[in-house]
Amino acid sequence: MECFMKKNDMVKVTIEDIGVNGEGIGKVDGYTLFIKDAVIGDVVEAKVTKAKKNYGYARLVNIADESEFRVTPRCDVARQCGGCQIQAMSYARQLEYKNEKVRNNLIRLGGVPQELLDEVMEPVCGMEEPYRYRNKAQFPVGTDREGNIITGFYAGRTHQIIPHMDCAIGRAENKEILNIIISFMKEFGLSPYDETSHKGLIRHILIRTGYRTGEIMVCIVINGNGIPHGDTLAERLAEIPGMTSVTYSVNREKTNVIMGREAGLLWGQAYITDYIGDIKYQISPLSFYQVNPVQTERLYETALEYAGLHGDETVWDLYCGIGTISLFLAQKAKHVYGVEIVPQAIEDAKKNAQINGIENARFYVGKAEDVLPEKYENDGIHADIIVVDPPRKGCEESVLHTMVKMQPERIVYVSCDSATLARDVKYLRGSGYEVKRVKGVDMFPHTGHTEVVCLLSKLKSSKHIEVELKMDKLI
Known part of the structure; x- marks a missing residue:
């Protein structure tokens, strides 16, 4: 069947869904079109920009009939910037959409029965005030056509800077x-x-803020060895209430990576501190730290609740980062073991454990798929509960295999991509575990992303599982 749609065709289409990048999805005689800036319920006129066999892309030209869910974005450059892909949709409908996305992925990709989800899925956790929530922002610096210095955000899928200094979701x-x-x-x-040309000094400006402490960090990324008159800049920034750390990061590479490997201190200390619950964390310019502190606390509280700790459990936290979830769990577990591939993150995790006087958490550098089997098979460290918070690609199958082999009573899966979560849930459900609770947590209002916490509990006996694993190896 040949595609009947051609580039530059004008179409009128009703938007029925939202894609993974926040674009509206509609159909014309069964042919699917992705249309940026369209909202569920809109009837739009659009011009086809790319036509493939079964789907295509189109540019929004006119809104013929506005959706009941369409609102005026608070940010006046929301459409050009592309950071907040669905800011034009009411927040209540955003939450409904995210709940539907998690549910549909678990059904279609994970094979979870609808009837089971009706019982175990909880309402998505949204924000009371879904603006000004980001505690971190990275601003590229450049020039406009007249040569004036500008900063702001890159337009979607480009490196063209949209001049803007007051992001509606930033501080x-x-x-x-x-x-x-x-x-x-x-x-x-x-x-x-x-x-x-690879010339010029100032590349990016990183700003981080402690939500509970009010401490502010500024890190200037430079294409050079230092900042001329840097002490003068530091003095001016130090006058801002809450300013705690002024640093620079050296990045002389021709790369899209923002931060460099070398750093220097201009004023104050090299880190800021903040709290999640009662746990205190040191945050350096390179530290990974969740960008939405209000929802991070709710996310971790959900993970802790799902873990169901009583005080005598051994817990493994895979992809542990700087130990944010590990230290949360250590408050109620007997032993916690964290694994992370980034050495600096593990150093931060150990330091954060020391700061909080937590002695029942140990951390290992390495890939989860390497460390977990080694500690289980060679050192005999078992797991009552395993918590995983993998990157967007989900867990390696070898990690899932070892998790099943270790036979924890419960697996708490924290995910930033419900599609890869669903894929991994399918594996775990086929290996003697069942979904018991699921909740979305809206960490990124006005974007198409959502975090999910999923609890899986062991159903089969360990002997049954061991037989199945041996059979798998034989096959």
């Missing part, structure tokens, strides 16, 4: 910080970095 103080740095650059003739 209000970011604007003042950016104005100070841009004015300083103009005063002392410091040029922004140019990707094409």
Whole structure:
């Protein structure tokens, strides 16, 4: 069957769903079109930009009939920026969409029966105030066509900077910080970095804020060895209430990676601190730390609740990062073992455990698929509960295999992608585990992303599982 749709065709289509990148999805005579900036319920006129056999992409030209869920975005560059893909949809409908996405992925990709999800799936956890929630922002620095220094955000799928200093989901103080740095650059003739020529000094500006402590960090990414008159810049930034750390990161590589490997201190200390629950964390410019502190606490509380700890359990936390979940669990578990591939993250995890006086958590550097089998088979460290919080690609099958072999009573799976969660749930359900609870947590309002916490409990006897695993090896 040949595609009947061609590039530049004009179509009128009703938007029925939202894609993984926040684009509207509609159908014309069964042919699927992805249309950026369209909202569920909109009837739109669009121009086809790319036509494949079974689906295509189109540009929104006109909204013929507005959806009842369409609202005016709070940010005036939301459409150009592309960071908040669904800010034009009411927040209540965003939550409904995210709940549907998690549910549909578990059914279609995970093979979880609808009747079971009706029993175990809990309402998505949204925010009371879904703006100003991000505690971290990274601003590229460049010039406009007139040569003026600008900063803001990249337009979707490009490296074109949309000038904007007051993001609706970012912290209000970011604007003042950016104005100070841009004015300083103009005063002392410091040029922004140019990707094409690989010349210019200032590449990016990283700002992090402690939600509970109010401490602020500024890290300036540079294409050089240092910042001329950096002490003057530091003095000006230090006048901002809450400023705790002013640093720079050296990145002289021709790369899209923002942060460099070398760092220097201009003023204050090299880190800020913040709390999740009662646990205190040190956060450096390179530390991974969840960007939505309000929802992070709810996410971890959900994971802790699902773990069902009584105080005598041994818990493994795979893909543990700087130990954020590990230390949360250590408050109620007997032993916690964290695994993470990034050495610096493990150093941060150990430091955070020390800061909080937590002595029942140990951390290992390495791939989960390597460390877990070694500690289980060679050292005999078992697991009553395993918590996994993998990257977007989900767990390696070898990790899933070892998890099943270790026979924990419960597996708490924290996921940033419900599609790969569903795939892994299918494996675990086929290996003697069943879904007992599921909840979405909206960590990223106004975007198409959502976090999910899923509890799976062991159903079969360990002997039954061991026989199945031996059979798998024979096959």
